[in-house]
Amino acid sequence: MKEDKLRIGVFVCECGLNIAGSLDCEEVKKYAETLEDVVVSVVNKYTCADPGQNEIKKYIKEHNLNRVVVASCTPLMHEPTFRTCVAEAGLNPYLFEMANIREHCSWVHLHDRKAATEKAKDIVKVAVAKARHLKPQIEAEVPVTNKVLVIGGGVAGIQAALDLADTGYQVYLVEKQPSIGGIMAQLDKTYPTMDCSI
């Protein structure tokens, strides 16, 4: 697929008042529209909720977007959500970038709306800058040998080996000593129930 022109959509999330409470989302949205290659910018109440996600999908189709930036929370939280969302709209999931204007901005600058808004604009700008250079990625697949090696034949190794063998996998259990059993075999009784250890 040859792309001739970048078409970036920026979705600014209010997160209820979590973001909108301490910075001006509308201003961030307007600023985003001025950035190179951004064709559309939208403010959502909750971008991660179904209406927000539907809006992303709608705009991808309507505006023929080929990059998506969501300015909301930390990518550790919703990057998988939005990657799936853009993929459902036919975009490679790696053509999505997140701008963290909540954990790294609205929540830590609660008392300086101006500075927080300025910082949020920069965060969006950085995300758009990266988005302009995003490339589709494909997760390669490799075959799996469904056998397992357990190193150590103490109580832990024995339990793991039995569980896996009972599940149906071939298990190789390697033990250094001439017999399995490990430290536990040397104990007399074990707490808290005082039962025998062998």
Add this chain to the structure above:
Amino acid sequence: MMDVGRHPRIKLFVYSEVEDVSGYVGNFKVKVRKKARYVDENECNACAECAKICPVVVPDEFQMGFSSRKAIYIQLPQAVPSAYVLDMNACLGNNPIACGKCVEVCDKKCIDYDMQDQFIDLEVGAIIVASGMDVYDPTELDEFGYTRFDNVITSMEFERLICAGGPTTGHFIRLSDRETPKTIGFVQCVGSRSERRGNRYCSNICCMNTIKDTVLLKDHYPDIEVKVFYMDLRAFGKGFEDLLRRSRSEGVKYIRGIPGEIYEDSKTKNLILDVENTTTGEVEKHELDMLVLSVGVIPRQDGDLIQKLLTLSRTVDGFFMESHPKLKPVDAPTRGVFFAGCSESPKDVKDSVTQASASASRAGILLSSDRIKVEAITSVIDKDKCTSCGICYQACPFKAIVVDRKAKIPAEVIEAACAGCGTCGAECPFGAVTMKHFTDEQIFPQIDAILEENPQDKIVVFACNWCSYQGGDNAGMSRLQYPATGRIIRTMCSGRVDEQFILYAFSKGAPIVLVSGCHFADCHYIDANRWTQKRVEKLWDKLERKGIRPERLQLEWISAAEGQKFAKVMREIEEMRQKVTPEEIEHTKKVLSDWKPKGAKRRPKKAEVKIEA
């Protein structure tokens, strides 16, 4: 134990060690050395005739040396496999003078002096590390008199002495006169929780083990007087407190205080303890027939090979480091490797079994797939730019790069083994490595975006995905307020933060650059952040040589839980930023004006950027 021997899907290699591991998740190749046992373990029926006739007597390690075994022996009666083993170091063999008595008496003819070590190649998709622990040797704690006084033993030795299968068939005796002691003491935290000698960590099991021992003693010998010397009693698990109550109700005395010095009465061989009872504040003297040192758990002393072969890391305590202390507690940082038992941390039987089942389940998820997706965020090497110098290979914590320096064959990335830290990309002097999704072409424009307007008011922060970025998230979640001048660029690992990113930021007028990542023990990519440290140290020198204050490059290790630290660092660095003068910034820009990105790779100017799919 017996179930393992019988299970049709478990192939047991005892007296064996892992020699080599290569490959990657789903596709490991393992070489196992099966040491010569000199006894055919399938044929041997453990009739014991060989051991009866064997003339060589050596201390029995399994019984902690309290009894002896022969050169041909079985570790314990319930051994699995139920077969003898010949200790060649002790055996007289048939050279130069033939002994060969065991061979003569073995009806099954399963003893073979000429047996050799065997090598077995295995292919597996997952590996469970259950390599266990060692026990602390208290000899260095001279004040306790272990090895100097006959009647001071360790808790491991206690187990053998009280065990019906032990050297005394369960008759508990002291070593000096083989009498059952009337008074016995336990000293807790031997080798644990100490700043000076032994280890700093709590060994987790010793309190409960001692409590169990006191109950055992009281069961066997109701009149025995038992005293436990402790600093804190940690009886936190299910049923633990009940056992402690039972021990107390049976008359065991718990005294808060660790003996400072122990003497032996030379006649009676009794032990005299000086101990400060920290509850009463008084110094007490106790005379005891016997003393048990409740020794701690230490990491396997022979664990280095496993660590190297599987590219694992260790915590400061020396136990293997898990992928995430809370959310991935049984996964190793190397994908496809899991932990069970004490190799990961000291734990009791229940926890070991629980963790083993968790580990088996985690491995099962992997093994149940025919194919797995591997990380898309990997590095790619541009063969035209690669000079086969091998630096990327050295930097790679996962051995995911192959390169032949002699034959000048360019480096290549094994995608399935690459975890995507990007350290190779940062270290490559020729710009030949592209880190997918975190390319130079993506990071330079991010720096530009930050510094295009009012660069003097901004702090460029590089944060790693796993720790310092999440430390920032944590600060947010805790609503910790800090100045709004920081601008974060996220990389997967601080190891990705190339020197050229930092110099570029300074050349564009950044007053301060902060490089942040995980604490050394937490690095998600084993030890990739060591390279960050090295690089920053070099850069400090380089900046100084160029007349740029090294203070303007800051380094910080912030864990995902350290929101407090993140906020504190941002406040401190903002103070520093305010002290960077416009003249200083101008000077830096001038000094770095001739700066160029490394290698032949030219950073594309904005206008030149073309998008290819």
Add this chain to the structure above:
Amino acid sequence: MAEEANFKCLRCGQEFKLPYDPKAGPQERTCPKCRSNSVRRIKEQKK
């Protein structure tokens, strides 16, 4: 006892001594005063 070397904190300016083994790899170091990790070893002046 391990060798010691002089270190300087690039955050607060504090100078202090820490164990240092040139053969050991990079170490995580912390300023005893301000707890920063921007700790730089002060190399001996070469003349």
